[in-house]
Amino acid sequence: MNCFLLKRVRLFLAILLLFSLQGNSQTAYEKKLIQSIRLERNPKKQYLRMLSLGEYYKTIHIHRADSMSHVLLAKSRQFEDSIRFSALMFSAEVNRLEGNQEEYFKDILACQPFLNKLKSDRVIYTLYHHLGYYHSIAHEFGAAKFYLETASSIALKKRINADIADNYNFMALHYMLQNNKDSALYFSDMALKYGRRSSGKKMLDECLNTQSAIYYHFGQIELSVAKNILAADWAEKTGDLYHLALYYREIGMSQRLIRNLDDAEFYLTRSFNYSRQIADYRQMGLSLVSIGYIRYERKEYGAAITKVNQAMHILNKQGDANGLGEAYNLLGMVNREKKDYAQAAISLNKALVFFESTGNQEKIAEVYHNVGTVFIQQKKFLNALHYLERSVEIRKKSGNQNQIYESYRVMSEVYQDLDQAAKSLIYLKKYVNYMDSNSLVMATKKIADLSENYRSEQRFRLIQTQADSIEQQQKNKILTETKLENSQLRNNFQLYIIIALLVVSVLAGIIYFYRTNQVKIKQQQREAEMSQTLLRAQMNPHFVFNAMSVIQSYIYENDTVNSSKFLVNFSRLMRLILENSPKEFIPIETEVEILQKYLETQKLRFGDRFVFRIEVAEDILTEHAAIPPMITQPFIENAIEHGQLHTIENGYIDIRFKRNGKLLEVTIEDNGIGRSGAEQNKKSKDHKSMAMEITRERIQNLNNKYGTEGYLDVQDLDSDRKTGTKVLISLPFKEDNLAPSKP
Numbered sequence: 001m002n003c004f005l006l007k008r009v010r011l012f013l014a015i016l017l018l019f020s021l022q023g024n025s026q027t028a029y030e031k032k033l034i035q036s037i038r039l040e041r042n043p044k045k046q047y048l049r050m051l052s053l054g055e056y057y058k059t060i061h062i063h064r065a066d067s068m069s070h071v072l073l074a075k076s077r078q079f080e081d082s083i084r085f086s087a088l089m090f091s092a093e094v095n096r097l098e099g100n101q102e103e104y105f106k107d108i109l110a111c112q113p114f115l116n117k118l119k120s121d122r123v124i125y126t127l128y129h130h131l132g133y134y135h136s137i138a139h140e141f142g143a144a145k146f147y148l149e150t151a152s153s154i155a156l157k158k159r160i161n162a163d164i165a166d167n168y169n170f171m172a173l174h175y176m177l178q179n180n181k182d183s184a185l186y187f188s189d190m191a192l193k194y195g196r197r198s199s200g201k202k203m204l205d206e207c208l209n210t211q212s213a214i215y216y217h218f219g220q221i222e223l224s225v226a227k228n229i230l231a232a233d234w235a236e237k238t239g240d241l242y243h244l245a246l247y248y249r250e251i252g253m254s255q256r257l258i259r260n261l262d263d264a265e266f267y268l269t270r271s272f273n274y275s276r277q278i279a280d281y282r283q284m285g286l287s288l289v290s291i292g293y294i295r296y297e298r299k300e301y302g303a304a305i306t307k308v309n310q311a312m313h314i315l316n317k318q319g320d321a322n323g324l325g326e327a328y329n330l331l332g333m334v335n336r337e338k339k340d341y342a343q344a345a346i347s348l349n350k351a352l353v354f355f356e357s358t359g360n361q362e363k364i365a366e367v368y369h370n371v372g373t374v375f376i377q378q379k380k381f382l383n384a385l386h387y388l389e390r391s392v393e394i395r396k397k398s399g400n401q402n403q404i405y406e407s408y409r410v411m412s413e414v415y416q417d418l419d420q421a422a423k424s425l426i427y428l429k430k431y432v433n434y435m436d437s438n439s440l441v442m443a444t445k446k447i448a449d450l451s452e453n454y455r456s457e458q459r460f461r462l463i464q465t466q467a468d469s470i471e472q473q474q475k476n477k478i479l480t481e482t483k484l485e486n487s488q489l490r491n492n493f494q495l496y497i498i499i500a501l502l503v504v505s506v507l508a509g510i511i512y513f514y515r516t517n518q519v520k521i522k523q524q525q526r527e528a529e530m531s532q533t534l535l536r537a538q539m540n541p542h543f544v545f546n547a548m549s550v551i552q553s554y555i556y557e558n559d560t561v562n563s564s565k566f567l568v569n570f571s572r573l574m575r576l577i578l579e580n581s582p583k584e585f586i587p588i589e590t591e592v593e594i595l596q597k598y599l600e601t602q603k604l605r606f607g608d609r610f611v612f613r614i615e616v617a618e619d620i621l622t623e624h625a626a627i628p629p630m631i632t633q634p635f636i637e638n639a640i641e642h643g644q645l646h647t648i649e650n651g652y653i654d655i656r657f658k659r660n661g662k663l664l665e666v667t668i669e670d671n672g673i674g675r676s677g678a679e680q681n682k683k684s685k686d687h688k689s690m691a692m693e694i695t696r697e698r699i700q701n702l703n704n705k706y707g708t709e710g711y712l713d714v715q716d717l718d719s720d721r722k723t724g725t726k727v728l729i730s731l732p733f734k735e736d737n738l739a740p741s742k743p
Helices: 002-020 028-039 043-060 062-076 081-097 101-110 121-137 141-158 161-177 181-197 202-217 221-238 241-257 261-277 281-297 301-318 321-337 341-358 361-377 381-397 401-417 421-438 440-502 505-557 560-580 588-605 618-622 633-641 674-679 682-706
Strands: 610-616 625-627 651-660 663-670 711-718 723-732
Touching (some): 043 241, 062 081, 081 101, 161 202, 261 281, 301 321, 401 421, 588 625, 610 618, 618 651, 633 663, 633 682, 674 723
Antiparallel strands (some): 651 663
C-alpha cells in the first residue's frame, strides 16, 4: 500500500513539475515545446509533444527526463499499444542513462508482450536489440546471441547505419563479457565502420567508447585512454554533455589505475561539473567516489572520507547499488590504512552485498582482494590467502583479468611471510612476467602524452575562442564609441544651428567649416588605423592555415617526438602572434623571435632542407627600434613555398635589418627558383601579388602618418640566370616607447 501511494505521489509531483516549468530558466526550444503542450487540445498529439520534450530532456537535464518518464507511462495507458510501447522504451532508455540497471531490465521485459501485438520490423529490432544486451549482462550468452543476430539482420536489411552500428556495439560487449577478445574487437570495428556512415555523429563517439571499454577489459589501458579521448573529442563537437561526462570519468579512472593522479583528478572534476550541468546525479556521485580514490592514493584519508560521504548522499537517493558498493569499498580501504580493521570489515561486507545484488563479478573479486589485504595487516595469513584465491578464481571466469596479477603479487608476499619460498617464487614470477609483457611504465608515459596533447589542443581552442571574443568586444567597443560620437556630433550640430540663428552668418560659417574639417581629419585617421588592423588580420589567418598543416602531417604519421617538438614551438609562435598582431609597432627583438620561430617551424616541415640567417645591426638594438608586426613574413613564406627553397641544393634565406637615416631597411635574400619560375604557377603569382599589394599599402599608410618615404622593391638575386629573389623593404624608423630609456 505504501509503495502504491509513493508511486501516486511521485506521478503527481512529476505532472506538477511539467506545468510549473513555465517561467524557469529555459531554452527557446524548451519554451516552445511546453507552450505547445499547454495549448494542444488533442490528447494524442499532446502526448507526442510531451514525448518530444522528454527526448529533449535526455540531452540537457536527466532528472527532468526521469520525471517525464513517469508522466508518459501513466498517460500512455489510455492510448493504443504503439504509444504504450514508446512510453516503456523511453522509460527504459532513461533508466539506462541513470545507471538504474534493474529498472531498465524491468522495462525491457515488460515490452515483450508487444511483439505479438505490434508486428513491425522497428519494434522487433528495438526490443531484440535490448533483450540481447539484457541476456549478455545476465551471462545467458546463447539467448543473447540469438536476439543480437536477429536484430542485426533486420538493421542490415533496412540499411539503417545507426542501428547497425548500435547493435554491433552490443555484440562487441557480448563477446567481451565472454573474454573473446578477437570477436569483441571485430564487432567494435564493424560498429565504427557503420557509425562513420550514419548521419548523426553521436553514434561515432559511442562506438569509440565501446572500443575503449574492450581495451580496458583486456588490460590495454593505453589504447583504452586513446579511444576515449577521441570519443570525448567527438562528444564535445556535438555538445553531448552526458557522454562527455561519462567519457571524462572513464578516462579519469584509467589515469588513476596507472597512478597519473593529477590527470585523473582533472578529468574526474570535469566529469562532475558536466554531470551537475545536466542534473545527472548518478554520474555526479560516481565522480565524487572516484575523486575520493584520488585522495586515498595521496594518503589524504580525511578528504577521501568527505568525498565518499558526499557521494553516498547522492547515490542513496538514486538507489545506485554499484555506486554505493564502490563507496563502501573505498571506505573499507581507508579504514584498513587507518588500522580500524573492524570498521574496514563492516564497510567491505556492505560493498560485497551491494555488488552481489547486481551480480557485478569484477567488483566482487576486487572486494575479496581488499578483504584479503585487511587480513594480511592483521597477520591472519591463511584467511588472507582464502579471499585472495577467491578473487583470482572469480576473475579467471569473468571480469578484468589483468587485475589478477595484483593479487598474485600480494599472494607472493603472503607466502614469503609464511616461509613458503617455492610458492612465493611461483606467484612472483607470474606477476613479473605480466609486468614485463604489458610494459606498464611505457604505457603510462604514452597515456600521459596523450592526455597532455588533448589538453593542449583544448587550451589552443580556448585561446582561439578568447581571441575571437576579444576581437568581437573590440569591434563592439568601436561601434559603440562611433555611435556615441555620432550622437554627440548631432547634438552639437543642433546647438550650432541655434547659435547660428543668434549670431551673424559669418561666424556660423566659420564654426561650421571648423567642425567639418575636424570630423574629416578624425575620420581619415580612424580609416588609416582600421586599414592597418584589417591588413594585419588578412595576413594572420593565412599564416596559421599553412602552419597547421604541419601538425596534421605529424599526427597522421604518429610521430609523437616531432609532433610534441613542433607543438611547443608552434604554441610559442601563436602566443607571440596573438599578443603582437593588434599592435601598430613591436620591438625589433620580438619580430626577430617571430621570424625565428616561423623559420624553425618550416625547417621541421621540410626536414632541414634549407638554412636561414637573421642579422640585426647593433645600432638598431641599442636604439630599441620598432617595426610593424609580421611585415616581412609574407616574403619569407613566398621564398619557401613559391620559391621552392626546399628543393634547391644549399638553399638559404638571409634577413638583414639596418638603419638608413630616418628609415629602417629590411633586406630579404633567397636562392630559390626566382620570380620567373614562380610566375609559371598562377596560384603562386596571385598570392605573391596580393602579398606585395598589401605590404605596399601598409607602407603607404605609414608614410602618410609619419611623413616618410618608405618603399618596397623586389628584384632577381641573380639577374643573368633570373634565379633567387631580393626584397628591400624601407619603413619609418621608430623607437619602442616601452623600451628602457637611454642612459
